[in-house]
Amino acid sequence: MEWLESFWATYSTLVLSIGTNVLLALSIYLTLATGLLTVANAAFMAIGAYTAGVLTTQAGMPFFVALFFGALTPALVALLMGGPTLRLSGVYLAMATLAFGEVVRIIILNAEGLTGGALGLNGIPQLTHGFDVGLTVALTLYVLLRLARSRFGRAMTAICQDETATELMGLNVRGYKLFAFVLGGALAGLAGGLNAHFTFFISPNEYGFERAVEILAMGVLGGTGSPWGAVIGGVLITLLPELLRGLGHYRPLINGVILVVIILYSPKGMWDIVRRLRADLRLPVVN
Amino acid sequence: MLPQQIVNAVSLGAVYALFALGFTLIFGVLNVVSLAHGAVFTIGAYAALKAVIVLQLSLPMGAAVAMIVTAAAGWLLDKLIFAPLRARQAPHLAPMIATIGVAIVVTSLIEGYSGPENLRFPADILPANAVTVGAVRITGLELEIVFLAFALMAVLLWGLKKTRFGRALRAVAESPKAAALMGVDVEAFFRVTSMIAAVLGGAAGVLIALYTNAVFPHMGQPMLHKGIAVVILGGMGDIRGALIGGLFLGFAEVLSVAYIGSTMRDAIAFGLLFIVLLLRPQGLFGHAAHRRA
Numbered sequence: 001m002e003w004l005e006s007f008w009a010t011y012s013t014l015v016l017s018i019g020t021n022v023l024l025a026l027s028i029y030l031t032l033a034t035g036l037l038t039v040a041n042a043a044f045m046a047i048g049a050y051t052a053g054v055l056t057t058q059a060g061m062p063f064f065v066a067l068f069f070g071a072l073t074p075a076l077v078a079l080l081m082g083g084p085t086l087r088l089s090g091v092y093l094a095m096a097t098l099a100f101g102e103v104v105r106i107i108i109l110n111a112e113g114l115t116g117g118a119l120g121l122n123g124i125p126q127l128t129h130g131f132d133v134g135l136t137v138a139l140t141l142y143v144l145l146r147l148a149r150s151r152f153g154r155a156m157t158a159i160c161q162d163e164t165a166t167e168l169m170g171l172n173v174r175g176y177k178l179f180a181f182v183l184g185g186a187l188a189g190l191a192g193g194l195n196a197h198f199t200f201f202i203s204p205n206e207y208g209f210e211r212a213v214e215i216l217a218m219g220v221l222g223g224t225g226s227p228w229g230a231v232i233g234g235v236l237i238t239l240l241p242e243l244l245r246g247l248g249h250y251r252p253l254i255n256g257v258i259l260v261v262i263i264l265y266s267p268k269g270m271w272d273i274v275r276r277l278r279a280d281l282r283l284p285v286v287n
Numbered sequence: 288m289l290p291q292q293i294v295n296a297v298s299l300g301a302v303y304a305l306f307a308l309g310f311t312l313i314f315g316v317l318n319v320v321s322l323a324h325g326a327v328f329t330i331g332a333y334a335a336l337k338a339v340i341v342l343q344l345s346l347p348m349g350a351a352v353a354m355i356v357t358a359a360a361g362w363l364l365d366k367l368i369f370a371p372l373r374a375r376q377a378p379h380l381a382p383m384i385a386t387i388g389v390a391i392v393v394t395s396l397i398e399g400y401s402g403p404e405n406l407r408f409p410a411d412i413l414p415a416n417a418v419t420v421g422a423v424r425i426t427g428l429e430l431e432i433v434f435l436a437f438a439l440m441a442v443l444l445w446g447l448k449k450t451r452f453g454r455a456l457r458a459v460a461e462s463p464k465a466a467a468l469m470g471v472d473v474e475a476f477f478r479v480t481s482m483i484a485a486v487l488g489g490a491a492g493v494l495i496a497l498y499t500n501a502v503f504p505h506m507g508q509p510m511l512h513k514g515i516a517v518v519i520l521g522g523m524g525d526i527r528g529a530l531i532g533g534l535f536l537g538f539a540e541v542l543s544v545a546y547i548g549s550t551m552r553d554a555i556a557f558g559l560l561f562i563v564l565l566l567r568p569q570g571l572f573g574h575a576a577h578r579r580a
Contacts, residue, residue: 037380084565090379091320091523095515096564099557102512106554209508213387220384250399252391259388263381264371 012130013198018238019133020195025218025234026140026227027187033148033224034180035160037090039212040081040097041188043104044074046207048189049196050108050115053124056197058114063127063197070193071186078185082178101212108204120203121196128197136194140187144227156180160224188215210252217255220262223269232270290423292545293538298429300537301436302494306510307517307529308440309487315524316460316480318379319369323386324488325511326393327364331357331489332496332506333397336406346412346497350435353493354486361485364389365478373477390507398504406502413497432494439490440530443483447526456480460524509553516560 008015024041031038052070055061061069085096108115115121147153155176158166167173196202214237222233240254247253262269306328313321335353338344344352368389372382416427447453458466459476467473495510496502517536521528536556543555 037383088564091383092519092564094380094383095320095519096561098512098515099560099564102557103554103561106557209512210391213391216384216387247399250395253395253399256388256391256393256395260368260385260392263377263385263388264368267377267381 008130014238014242015130016128016133016194016198018235019130019137020191021218021238022137022231022234023140023187023191023194024215025222025230025237026144027184027191028215028219029144029222029224029227029230030156030180030184030187032219033160034156034177035163036086036177036181037094038097038181038184039094039216040078040100041184041215042207042209042212043097043101044078044185044188045192045195045211045215046104046108046204047074047077048192049202049207050121050192051189052193053121053196053202054114056127057121057124063125067190067193070196071190074189074192075182075186078182079178082181086174086177086181098209098212101207101209105204105208108207115204118204120201122201124196124200124202126198126200128194133194136190140190141227141231148227152176152179213259214255217259221258221270223271225268225271225275228274229269229271232274236270290421292541294423294425294429296538296541297534298432298498298537299541300534301433301440302491302498302533303513303517303536304530304533305436305439305487305494306491307514307521307533308443308526309484309491310514311518311521311524311526311529312443312480312487313484314518315526316456317365317369317373317477319382319386320379320523321364321386321484322383322511323364323368323389323393324484324514325507326390327357327360327485327488327507328492328495328510329397329504329507330360330393331492332502333401334489335493336408336496336502339408339412346408350490350493353489357485357489357492358482360489361482362478364485365481369477369481370474390511394504394507401504403504407500408497408502413500428497432498435490436494439487443487444526513556516556519560520563 024045027044028038028041048070051073052066055066055069056063081100085093085100088096109117111117148156155166155171158169158171159173159176163173192207218233218237219230220233221236222229222231224230237255237258240258241251244251244254266273306324309327310321310324313319313324331353334356335346335349338349338352339346342352364386368385369382372385413428418425418427418430447456455466455471456476456479458469458471459473459480463473466476491510492507495506513536517532518525518529519532520535521530521532536559539555539559540552544552
């Protein structure tokens with residue numbers, strides 16, 4: 001088992017990042033699959049990270065409790081915000097959530113007493129281990145896979161395809177949208193809480209527009225056909241920059257290229273490619 | 288104190304309006320929210336800066352270079368992104384996501400090519416003279432910015448209202464199908480609109496670069512956010528709204544910095560945007576759209 005230990009010593013941060021990024025990808029999958037383009041996930045992640053971080057460093061709470069509130073707080077914020085904003089359609093919703101993200105960042109920057117302002121929150125105990133992340137991802141994935149095949153998942157797809165028709169079928173469209181939005185907020189917050197407890201340090205600028213775009217890139221790259229798509233997106237977007245370290249300043253380029261290429265050439269994402277390949281090979285389809 | 292603030296607000300607001308005008312034009316005609324508009328703005332600023340420093344051109348020539356470069360950028364943007372998505376009749380969120388990608392690509396190309404640092408125009412190239420009226424001091428630069436911004440906007444408004452070209456463009460904005468039936472080359476108008484919008488964005492980039500004397504790879508991003516706030520304020524696709532919204536944001540920012548404090552300056556735009564979206568999503572001057580199935 002020696003190789004495993006040395007592997008873990010070198011790559012533990014990368015593996016943990018993959019885990020939290022998959023959670024983030026799953027969080028945006030929920031809204032994307034419901035036909036909502038929201039880019040507030042980075043802000044929810046920030047709220048979760050700061051809530052959990054402040055609770056462990058300043059209030060001395062146990063890790064588990066901090067994580068719980070790290071997921072609950074953004075979910076409550078999403079619930080409050082979702083009521084009025086989810087009435088907006090398409091591009092307006094995207095822009096409202098974009099603005100919301102910036103407002104959250106500015107508030108964190110200015111609430112120096114609690115968050116450390118621009119200097120960030122330092123000395124967060126390193127409590128996140130591979131086990132926590134692995135378990136959280138596995139549980140979340142299981143729940144979302146079940147959800148996708150339930151009444152909820154079918155409603156999501158229906159809303160994504162034709163909102164008006166879905167409403168005419170008597171489905172509570174706003175309720176389903178709000179549920180997807182709030183659950184996505186909770187997942188992003190959970191990812192933020194986990195992430196904060198292995199990076200040691202968080203600052204408001206980590207959760208700006210670039211992070212929001214990165215999360216969006218994961219969701220779009222993987223595709224919204226299945227939660228597995230989000231997993232593919234999360235893993236690839238985390239690994240690609242590592243493989244392309246030699247690019248230097250050009251590294252963020254990759255996220256941009258992925259967004260453009262996927263939208264232009266394969267708008268249904270990687271999952272659709274995988275599924276088609278599998279259909280061609282006549283392998284049994286799981287989902 | 289107040290008259291001085293008004294001068295600052297008008298010069299800043301004029302640039303915001305200029306930027307937002309391009310943004311709203313693309314939405315009005317192409318029905319696309321181009322989140323690459325901030326990147327075009329950055330391209331404009333860098334093109335002018337490089338023309339002035341590397342090619343040793345004068346400032347007006349640098350601005351002209353910036354407009355040519357951004358027009359080319361607008362052409363490319365339509366050719367490579369908008370046109371293929373139009374042809375496929377992609378859902379309206381597709382171009383929005385694709386232009387986010389374009390913005391990242393452009394920004395990191397600029398950062399990789401020119402470095403992340405803040406660049407400046409050489410000091411001797413900026414107009415140094417200033418006009419003093421009572422207690423108000425207006426720099427030559429501010430005068431030029433306001434003049435150029437309003438001149439560009441006036442040309443655009445006149446062109447849209449009075450010329451054959453403008454009538455055709457408005458017809459395309461109203462209904463591409465009907466315009467095509469009337470013999471308008473709709474595709475060409477889409478492409479030209481993308482170019483005009485890019486030139487407006489690039490010009491705004493040059494003006495802001497001169498006004499703040501700072502050129503850096505990510506300068507387009509806060510501007511994009513402000514542009515979004517302005518067009519939401521004025522109503523998406525509403526030319527007059529973009530004008531008034533831009534000036535309004537200029538005033539809101541300058542006055543809040545003067546009387547509340549600078550920390551909340553950036554929150555102003557987003558706070559406004561948020562409130563308008565929640566209370567009057569059609570914009571301050573718009574009419575509510577009827578939803579059709």
